[in-house]
Every structure is written in C-alpha cells, then in structure tokens.
Amino acid sequence: MSPRQSAAVYRRRRIVVLGVIIVLLALLIVLVWALVGRGASGPDPKPVPTRSSTPSPSATTPPATPDPSADASPDPAATTPGPTSTAGAGPVPCTAAEVQVTAVADHDSYSADENPKLSISLTNSSGKDCTMNVGTTTQAFTITSGNDTWWRSTDCQQTPSDAIQTIKAGATITSSTPVVWDRTRSSVDTCEATDRQRAPGGGAAYRLTVSIGGFQSANPVQFLLN
Structure with missing residues (x-):
C-alpha cells in the first residue's frame, strides 16, 4: 500500500x-x-473609380466649340418687338364725315310716258379706303312736291338685301341698278293696288332725297314731270 x-x-x-x-x-x-487587431488594422481597400474620376482616353469628350448660330449677342429682330403693322387690318367702316351722299335722277325733265330712274352716288372724300353696306336694306328714296310726300321706296320694298362695298379713297361709286318711280303716290296700304293716284305732270316740279346706311344726301335733286 x-x-x-x-x-x-x-x-x-x-x-x-x-x-x-x-x-x-x-x-x-x-x-x-x-x-481582432489584425482585422481592424488590415490594408485599406483600393478605391473604386467613380463617374467623377478622370475619364479614360476612350471616354474623353472633346471641348465644346461655340456655335455661331447660338451667339450670346441677342438678335434685335427676335427680341425687340417692332411697331404693330396695320397694313393687313383692312378698310374700316365709313363714317358720315368721310362719305358724301348725292341723289341722282337720270334726267332733269321727263315726258308724259317716261318714268324717272333714280340712283345714289357715294364719294369717299377721306384719304383712306372704307367699307359700307350699300345694299337695298340701307337705301331710302323719297320724292316730294312742296310739303307733300308722293313716294317712298321703302313703302313697298320687296326682298331687300345687303351688299358690303369697299369705297377707295377719293373714289365715287353709283347704284348699278336704278330704282324706277312709276309716277304714282305710294303707301304701305296700296302696294298691290292698280289704281293708285298718279302724280300731276305738265311741268310740275318734284324733289328727290336719298339716304343710305343712315347717311343723308346733302341736297335734294329737282326734276320736272311733263
């Protein structure tokens, strides 16, 4: 043991x-x-190139060349507004101060079997063209003898129409188709009557006044019926 x-x-x-x-x-x-110390103090990783790095020769962008058409100097024609042109605006409506209205009878006197043919004359006394409705919707012919009104074209007017006309500066235009007075007394109540009163002849004097577009003739025109 x-x-x-x-x-x-x-x-x-x-x-x-x-x-x-x-x-x-x-x-x-x-x-x-x-x-642990080895892992913490190990070699730094190599930097990875970024898009902001210096590009390689194959990706080098050539320096920009100034474009002559993109010059920094502004183009006056493109940036500076010029005066507004009125050349394409066209004529404006006529005014009473620009247009002279004249009553026209084809003769100074008429035989017993002849009817007066009446027209309107317009003169543009301004220095510019203007437009006006010269259609029958705006026309009015009136015949008087003394203080007695014998006839109005508007009493029995049929199918009136409009007609816009440009009147050149300084030009004169006249009705293309005259209005014929049948030498009878007119009334809105006797348009279809066949026995309307006839105007006396024998050298009786009558006066014609006209208006168109609201513009009145300056002076009446006188004629005689035989």
Whole structure:
C-alpha cells in the first residue's frame, strides 16, 4: 500500500493546474486580441473609380466649340418687338364725315310716258379706303312736291338685301341698278293696288332725297314731270 500524499503536495498540484489554466486563458486572450487587431488594422481597400474620376482616353469628350448660330449677342429682330403693322387690318367702316351722299335722277325733265330712274352716288372724300353696306336694306328714296310726300321706296320694298362695298379713297361709286318711280303716290296700304293716284305732270316740279346706311344726301335733286 502506497504511502498517502500530504496536503502540501495536493496544494502544489492545484497551484500548478491553476497556473496552467491561467496561462492558457492568457494565451487565448492574447490570440483573440491579435486576431481582432489584425482585422481592424488590415490594408485599406483600393478605391473604386467613380463617374467623377478622370475619364479614360476612350471616354474623353472633346471641348465644346461655340456655335455661331447660338451667339450670346441677342438678335434685335427676335427680341425687340417692332411697331404693330396695320397694313393687313383692312378698310374700316365709313363714317358720315368721310362719305358724301348725292341723289341722282337720270334726267332733269321727263315726258308724259317716261318714268324717272333714280340712283345714289357715294364719294369717299377721306384719304383712306372704307367699307359700307350699300345694299337695298340701307337705301331710302323719297320724292316730294312742296310739303307733300308722293313716294317712298321703302313703302313697298320687296326682298331687300345687303351688299358690303369697299369705297377707295377719293373714289365715287353709283347704284348699278336704278330704282324706277312709276309716277304714282305710294303707301304701305296700296302696294298691290292698280289704281293708285298718279302724280300731276305738265311741268310740275318734284324733289328727290336719298339716304343710305343712315347717311343723308346733302341736297335734294329737282326734276320736272311733263
């Protein structure tokens, strides 16, 4: 039977084992620390070129050449508004101050079997062209003898029409188709009558006045019926 080891021997063994464990733990800690330090202090990664990097020769963009058509100097014709042109505006409506209206009878006197033919004359006394409705819708012929009104063209007018006419500056135009007076007294109530009163002849004097577009003739024209 082997002799029993003393307590001192056990203590020394425990101390040795404990020391070995401490050394191993210390080595393990050092190893872990070294690995961590190596990973943290490793080489920097190479930079990846970005789009802002200097382009390679194959991607080099040639320097821009100024475009003559894109000169910085503004084009006066394109940027400066010129005066508004009125050349294409066309004639404007005539005014009473611009147009002279004249009553026209084809003769100064008429035989017993002859009917007066009546017209309107317009003179543009202004220095510019103007337009006017010269249709029958705007025309009115009136024949009087003294204070007696014998005939009005509007009393029995049929199918009136419009006609816009340009009157040149300084020009005179006259009715293309005259109105014929049948030498009878007119009335809106006797348009279809066949026995209307006839105007006396024998050298009786009558006066013609006209208006068109609201413009009145300046003076009446006188004629005689025989």
